[in-house]
Amino acid sequence: MQFEVVDVPIPEGTNVIIGQAHFIKTVEDLYEALVNSVPGIKFGLAFNEASGKRLVRHEGNDEELRKLAIDVAKRIGAGHVFVIYIRNAYPINVLHAIGRVPEVVRLFAATANPLKVIVAEVEPERRGVVGVVDGHSPLGVEGEADREERKAFLRKIGYKL
Amino acid sequence: MQFEVVDVPIPEGTNVIIGQAHFIKTVEDLYEALVNSVPGIKFGLAFNEASGKRLVRHEGNDEELRKLAIDVAKRIGAGHVFVIYIRNAYPINVLHAIGRVPEVVRLFAATANPLKVIVAEVEPERRGVVGVVDGHSPLGVEGEADREERKAFLRKIGYKL
């Protein structure tokens, strides 16, 4: 078994969501989940069909994001994995809708940080995601002033009252 | 730490679902979730009790599937992992019901493809699932004709209008 680390580019203004599902209908259902969630969302998504024709299936309403999703899905190369890039929306707007898609098994990451996906290859063409590296390790522990700043920030941008 | 790759057999007509939960009640709750979901579903399920008597706990209404689930759970050998085999039903019929079981922590796979589970053993009798290999890697990228075929297929089998 070998491990490979796949880099996931995050263009300015985008977020990426990576997960695992289990049926070719996933592509169409994820498309619907995304357009149902946020008016004006832009996105591209790709899904690794794991049997039959074994194609990277894809949908979206933004060609740049669709190409990115296809490229990342292909480089991960693990069956039944999907990759979604979104713009004009954030993961908190769409994660629950994605979770309600009946084919979705689990999520690996939702982030705008530098992301790496750790993939295990157990034999040629047999790969699985084993983890993600989402951003960087912490440098220290929040103190009282940091906490006040955190709370004030969330209130300033309107997420909390 | 050593890695082991566990093969999961998928008899014709069955699907397997593998996940992680955290309490002995899981067995009974998963049983109920499955019978609530699809009339006539056949299934067997097994759960690795991780403390106390440390038995592979199991339930089901089909002895062949129950034996398969027990065997796979035992070979995975990681605490709190469960294995479910279903027949006369598909994962999309039952995944949400499984997710509503209060003990369920996460799912690793739901598939009818050739499946391998990657297990890490950090010391004797201390094991954890780190990933799954669900089917095979993609061979190419869907083109326009493939896309039309995909959409037509889902409509032919009645999943979409």
Next chain:
Amino acid sequence: MQFEVVDVPIPEGTNVIIGQAHFIKTVEDLYEALVNSVPGIKFGLAFNEASGKRLVRHEGNDEELRKLAIDVAKRIGAGHVFVIYIRNAYPINVLHAIGRVPEVVRLFAATANPLKVIVAEVEPERRGVVGVVDGHSPLGVEGEADREERKAFLRKIGYKL
């Protein structure tokens, strides 16, 4: 890439829940999810901010549990991971509420068993959780007497009728 196994202490009477989210608001939302779930719950939680100031963010209403959560989150050292210790409550009381928090991506473990977290470090300060070791491997398969005992136990403690 190197693997590290992080030990998670479980003081008597506590349970630990470990997962992954994606936004600094997670800390406040997890706090609310926990206080909404069980009157009198005691808890501490920590979240590894993965960009910007990169601090271990934390909240809670019990200082011992808060310190434990901070310490475990720091030792795991993977971006966007959170650690929750609870007392006077069980994971089945809070898992669904945690899952409804809009930032939560996935859960890795919920347990009172001896727990180890397997972490991959792909470069310095770039780490990801790849699995957990939750308790110990099974020693055997449940027999009919074990099954009766299991069912009777759940009824004796009032979880089933």
Next chain:
Amino acid sequence: MQFEVVDVPIPEGTNVIIGQAHFIKTVEDLYEALVNSVPGIKFGLAFNEASGKRLVRHEGNDEELRKLAIDVAKRIGAGHVFVIYIRNAYPINVLHAIGRVPEVVRLFAATANPLKVIVAEVEPERRGVVGVVDGHSPLGVEGEADREERKAFLRKIGYKL
């Protein structure tokens, strides 16, 4: 304001589900929710479009059930109400999937009992559902022997262990 009581026929082997949604896409989304839930389910559904063309919109895979749904929706005559008849499946198999449809606002009934829908008409062509009469009033209170019989019945038909 006048009240009208609408009778809902329940042919042998069917169940009816009545609810309220809010967008023409409801019809297609309910169709998908039902086919996703139970292999072999037979159903007909109708939805009262409340503005624009104001048609009873409908889908299904069983013409008898589709006609029944249209007829009941028309007689209820309240905007945004939907009616679903199912066969080869039970409400517990589909209620959660219906609840995940993004347009669904609420459910009024799910039953195989004699059903009446109470409708208020506040002016011509302006109607709303105010309640349902689902079966008949209780005749007495369960005693200990009734309770044992209830528990035994659920275990005999396999819903509980």
Next chain:
Amino acid sequence: MQFEVVDVPIPEGTNVIIGQAHFIKTVEDLYEALVNSVPGIKFGLAFNEASGKRLVRHEGNDEELRKLAIDVAKRIGAGHVFVIYIRNAYPINVLHAIGRVPEVVRLFAATANPLKVIVAEVEPERRGVVGVVDGHSPLGVEGEADREERKAFLRKIGYKL
């Protein structure tokens, strides 16, 4: 058609939840949902079976609350309605767990306020809930000082940070 207003007593320290479900298994599933939610919860619940023996089915772990639930369910007298009294817990602790019970169709009320249930009787022994009166009408509109007090109150009792 006649309307009847049923008074629902709320003893000090209790909350009541009233809803509608559709199968005799409801009683056992609601029991489990409640014990799964809050350690030490005390409750009584009753469900109006709407066909067959037509008994007020009931469960619970507190005899006073069970009797209250039976009495209110009987006086409402509408088929498939359930009544739950809880103590040592609040509706926010249990509402989502009740909503995940596969038989539950809808909720009418969850409150500690003086409660009245409006019931329509369309013919003898055919009744349906049409609404609830939960507490009293507002006396005015919140001003800025009231808003500050509201926010401070929620933070003082620990629900918000």
Next chain:
Amino acid sequence: MQFEVVDVPIPEGTNVIIGQAHFIKTVEDLYEALVNSVPGIKFGLAFNEASGKRLVRHEGNDEELRKLAIDVAKRIGAGHVFVIYIRNAYPINVLHAIGRVPEVVRLFAATANPLKVIVAEVEPERRGVVGVVDGHSPLGVEGEADREERKAFLRKIGYKL
């Protein structure tokens, strides 16, 4: 008992959502659910506190919508009812997030149609919602050409593929 029909104005570009909850924290939790759902959403919301000070509690980020919500909540005058006006977003974007708010008991309507709320007053200051009139009654039954038009419309506006 008297019935009153309350008119709900729907300014161009807005949708209204009306429901029932049960605790003063509802106001703040609904605020958070809405800002979590759609970037740039504009809204106003009001909630009828049903005991204590009995004020129409309110929040929002658009003063016109907040005033509308307060006015409608006051005229409905039923305890524990809430009214939400949204702009730059649609009910399908927010209904599930509202449903996850732990205080929410049920929804009565989500619509951009002319809306009337039917209120019962059982005694002075004791009121309850019994139904809504959402748009108008259907004028006919969808034919095959209407169906094709419906399907084409949903695909033209991007909701379906």
